Amino acid sequence: MFLAIGVLPPTFAFVAAQNSIVQGVPNAQELFQQGRNLYEAERFNEASLVFQQASVAFKAQGDRLRQAMSLSNVSLAYQQLGQWSKASQAIAQSLNLLQDISTDQDSRSQILAQALDIQGRLQLAQGKAELALNTWQQAAAIYAKIDDKTGLIRSKINSAQAWQTLGNYRQAQKRLTEINQNLQNQPDSTLKATGLRSLGNVLRVVGDLEQSRKILQQSLEVATRMRSPQVINETWLSLGNTATAQQDTSAALNYYQQAAATSTSSTTRIQADLNQLRLLLDDNQLTAAQALVSKIQAQIPNLPASRKAVYACINFAQSLMKLRAKGVKHEVKEIAQLLAIAVQQARDLQDQRAEVYALGNLGGLYEQTQQFDSAQDLTQQALVISQAINVPDITYRWQWQLGRLLKAKGDIKGAIAAYSESVKILQSLRNDLVAINPEVQFSFRDEVEPIYRQLVNLLLRSEGNSQLSQDNLVQARAVIESLQIAELDNFFRVACLEGRPIQVDSVIDRQDRTAAVIYPIILADKLEVILKLPQQPLRHYKTSITASEVEKILDQLRQELIKPYTLQQTQALSKQVYNWLLQPAEKYLAKSQIKTLVFVLDGSLRNIPMAALYDGQHYLIEKYAIALTPGLQLLAPKSLSQQQIKVLTAGITEARQGFSALSNVALELNEIKSEVPTTVLLNQKFTSKTLQTEINSVLFPVVHLATHGQFSSKANETFILTWDGRIDVNQLDTLLRIRDTERPNAIELLVLSACQTAAGDKRAALGLAGIAVRAGARSTLASLWNLDDASTAELMSQFYRELISKQLTKAEALRQAQLALLKNPKYQHPIFWAPYVLLGNWL
Incomplete structure (x- = not known):
């Protein structure tokens, strides 16, 4: 269960009014207060009816201001x-009434600003983030004019979420x-505490x-100081949610x-207990969970x-289903009863969103019991x-569930259609997926x-000896591409791949007919590989092996x-691994006279340098130049113009911020x-500002940056060290994307020679792909592990020599530099020459 937006709710528009009261009949103001009470009790359908009644009553009194307030x-x-x-x-x-x-x-002014707040919330919910941003900025201007600090803070926080939804992380x-x-500049008050909590919640979302x-x-x-x-209590709950996101379970x-x-609030209490239960289950603390x-x-x-x-009923039922899946017996009847109560309560409240969620989960329970x-x-x-009510953030789940059920019943065609619809919805939800509300299970x-x-597994199923259709292979490859983009979006918490990318297929069909693309896909019970050769249809082969193996x-x-x-x-x-791939x-490859292999790697394969794959006699780098791409698309590829190569190098030789000295960096530069x-920017000269x-x-x-750095599956732990601090993966966007990648003066090559993937993080290479994407360079050359060794200086020197003097492609220049090390008796082990990988444009 997740919400597509995490916007702060506006306070209720409320203006004191004097009404003549008919004995025993609620007056307009009383109706408004009833509506407010019903809304706060989350009885939204009843609240809407009572607010409408209040609106009619205010209209009858000729009170257009309060009529507008009720309609908001x-x-x-x-x-x-x-x-x-x-x-x-x-x-x-x-808004029409307020204009007149x-x-x-x-x-x-007060009611207009609050109406604009409500309109902005609606616009963002409908995917109109730019309109929402403009509306909240109008509201903020009014709040500032009337000195309403609460409203101003709320509008600014909401605007920040709109910027984030638009993918503008910096703004x-x-x-x-x-x-x-x-x-920080305000004196202690409940407003300050609430504002800080709201800010903390939004920072978690981004x-x-x-x-x-x-x-x-x-x-x-x-x-606490304000008692x-x-x-x-609400702040304790928010802190728990942030610690959960940080994987700080205790x-x-x-x-x-x-x-x-x-x-003292029953809803806060149960939310805290439900979140606690989910954590205990995820941590396999089953006794405490029970x-x-x-x-x-x-x-x-x-x-x-x-x-x-x-x-609460649905979340509890989900946790009980998890308990059953972990082997702890729990009565199915009791779980079904919980979900049936949820369905009925949602219907009584005429809350169709909640009803959809309850019905789908009840279907999920029956799926579990077959x-x-x-x-x-x-x-x-x-x-x-x-x-009917257009809630794609829930719909994709039930399309997926339908796909699983149809597969279980043997209807593979129907299952593929349902799964495809689910993926299609997920792609349309890109910005919303990264603004997930972490307070619900996701x-x-x-x-x-x-x-x-x-x-992909369904698309690559072959019946007997029948060949897979090109349509299925093309779709399977496109689905994995979508997954890789979704992974990066989730990594950054913004939709990161925009602009005008070029399909890799068109590059090898038109620009480099000596390159082939290899797409390995790790599935539950097999490893699939799709091969694309220049101007040929896709080929496909597989190895029966479990994902865990x-x-x-x-x-x-x-x-x-x-x-x-x-x-x-x-x-x-x-x-x-060579035999698999x-x-x-x-x-x-031999028949097509292939010279360069471009890999679109999946999962843990990203942590392995393909150069080190071994056929029994030779390493792969001895036969092919090698490049990686985070997806099937590239920034418009072109070769590096030999006449204009100028390099900005920056590095640190001394120990800084707890990191060891890099004694060979001066030699490398x-x-x-x-x-x-x-x-050259060395040591004190290498700051974010000077760069x-x-x-x-x-x-x-x-x-070319020769400094400590780390690639991690978490964006906030992916960084490059400077003399005065760190450049994290999102700040790279600010530093390096100062030129339009479509123009001739884009950064052609970013080299990171002393960085490494985070220890113990199986998805750490996601951070490397993230840096490559965020930097906006056409190509990124980086190391999967760090060697403080003269071999790095030797390899980098040879790489630039090959690039300049022989006018080779970047991939071939890197290959020749790696081969030079491999031929050196001191550096024959792959630890020295294998960790260097080229991402993006290989030309």
């Missing part, structure tokens, strides 16, 4: 129900930094987890326990009817409603990635590659300077 809140209630058309109509009526009112300007961070500075936790701790301190119990459990133990189940069972019946109560007909019926009911690895892999062998190989004295074991493992393709015109100044002032086609 009608829109707010409809938004919660996902009734976008009715919500749009109500907010439009409200010229009296009582102070009250009009979002800039806004959030400004808001933080404003809040992926800045460290700062989120820091700000939430401040919010807690302010709320505000409800704000304290701290998260502690925060949730604090919230559950001290909260103890907590009893506590939650006692709370569920006492929850007031509301959307939160419906979701009652496929009942499961399919419930899933299709959920789909009918979700498509995991990219559990609930997005499997959809892509399972669809693939992972195990790749992990062993990676460990052996970084040990200097294990050549025999390294070659044996390396030959096994290349042995069946050998005759085709001097070697490069002897080969090519170079500007940006140099890049801005001179058109350097090549930027």
